[in-house]
Amino acid sequence: MPHKVRVLDVSARDGLQNEPQLVSAAVKIELVQKLAAVGLQEIEVTSYVSPKWIPQMADNHEVMSGLRRDKNVKYSVLVPNMKGFEAAILDRPDEIVVFGAASEAFSQKNINCSIAHSVERFEPVVQAALAAGISVRGAMSCTVGCPYEGDVSPKQVGYLAGLLKQIGVQRVDVADTIGVGTPLKVQRAIEATLEHFATDDISGHFHDTYGQALANTLASMELGIWNFQSSVAGLGGCPYAKGATGNVASEDLIFMLHGMGFDTGVDLDALVDVGVYISEKLGRPTNSRVAKAILNKRTQ
Numbered sequence: 001m002p003h004k005v006r007v008l009d010v011s012a013r014d015g016l017q018n019e020p021q022l023v024s025a026a027v028k029i030e031l032v033q034k035l036a037a038v039g040l041q042e043i044e045v046t047s048y049v050s051p052k053w054i055p056q057m058a059d060n061h062e063v064m065s066g067l068r069r070d071k072n073v074k075y076s077v078l079v080p081n082m083k084g085f086e087a088a089i090l091d092r093p094d095e096i097v098v099f100g101a102a103s104e105a106f107s108q109k110n111i112n113c114s115i116a117h118s119v120e121r122f123e124p125v126v127q128a129a130l131a132a133g134i135s136v137r138g139a140m141s142c143t144v145g146c147p148y149e150g151d152v153s154p155k156q157v158g159y160l161a162g163l164l165k166q167i168g169v170q171r172v173d174v175a176d177t178i179g180v181g182t183p184l185k186v187q188r189a190i191e192a193t194l195e196h197f198a199t200d201d202i203s204g205h206f207h208d209t210y211g212q213a214l215a216n217t218l219a220s221m222e223l224g225i226w227n228f229q230s231s232v233a234g235l236g237g238c239p240y241a242k243g244a245t246g247n248v249a250s251e252d253l254i255f256m257l258h259g260m261g262f263d264t265g266v267d268l269d270a271l272v273d274v275g276v277y278i279s280e281k282l283g284r285p286t287n288s289r290v291a292k293a294i295l296n297k298r299t300q
């Protein structure tokens with residue numbers, strides 16, 4: 001078991017990117033500010049991708065430049081290529097995220113190129129970011145299962161992790177994009193990643209489609225992993241992973257971690273209110289079971 005944990009909230013990016021109705025930049029800014037105010041130290045804010053592919057993220061500049069930044073918070077953004085990097089750098093993110101996939105089919109659907117080509121595209125982005133003093137994370141989608149190919153082997157995960165390491169990516173996310181992972185499969189994916197990255201440099205990013213995300217979190221912790229990503233109110237999904245639901249809810253993850261005696265630095269009650277804020281803006285109830293329980297208790 002690790003001695004500490006860190007939670008990175010991805011709701012403003014992963015959580016909202018799949019929403020069919022455009023959410024205003026003002027609401028996104030408010031969401032990010034509220035997440036920082038309740039104690040989250042890492043927040044994924046937006047992505048600099050093609051607005052034709054992901055219209056919800058077209059306001060990336062407006063959102064990033066509209067933030068009142070907290071110096072204790074690391075603000076990250078997704079960047080798929082140099083065009084995205086050139087736009088992102090104007091907004092001075094603390095970290096950029098290049099995003100690849102362990103499955104060829106998902107790579108093609110998501111970023112319109114093969115795994116090998118994606119890494120060629122990432123290389124100058126990584127070099128430019130590091131030269132500018134910006135940290136670089138690599139997201140690895142479909143590390144246990146792919147919506148197009150089915151099971152994904154640890155060998156495929158190790159292949160991508162090795163390529164990302166070679167081009168200078170500093171830390172990586174092991175993502176279960178469609179939430180089909182179960183604890184032992186997730187451990188195999190993490191072990192394949194550990195051949196290239198240190199325990200401290202690996203995060204778990206688990207979608208909760210089949211209700212396995214917390215079990216997968218615990219299984220990752222058994223391997224010493226202590227960085228996890230989640231989304232307030234359990235928002236999220238990728239437009240290229242149909243049927244997959246949101247990330248594990250930040251409220252659920254933090255409730256579990258607090259229950260295990262970890263200090264996340266996050267005020268859970270206040271985080272529940274952030275989930276209520278964004279859920280009301282989206283016009284539907286929260287997906288977080290912990291938030292529902294806390295809200296029920298408040299009305300008793």
Ligand SMILES: CC(C)(COP(=O)([O-])OP(=O)([O-])OC[C@H]1O[C@@H](n2cnc3c(N)ncnc32)[C@H](O)[C@@H]1OP(=O)([O-])[O-])[C@@H](O)C(=O)NCCC(=O)NCCSC(=O)C[C@@](C)(O)CC(=O)[O-]
Pocket residue numbers: 014017047048049050051053054078080081083084085099110111112113139140141142175176177205207237238239
């Ligand atoms: C990667 C590309 C851009 C390649 O897209 P492409 O069509 O192959 O690229 P292209 O270079 O041929 O350019 C085509 C058009 O896109 C424009 N373009 C090109 N690049 C950019 C850019 N950076 N920003 C803005 N515009 C851009 C470019 O200027 C051109 O515009 P046009 O001349 O047709 O008007 C495209 O496929 C894309 O944007 N895909 C979006 C992928 C995405 O955002 N997916 C969701 C995030 S990943 C995820 O959710 C998974 C994760 C991370 O959460 C982990 C997990 O759970 O799995």
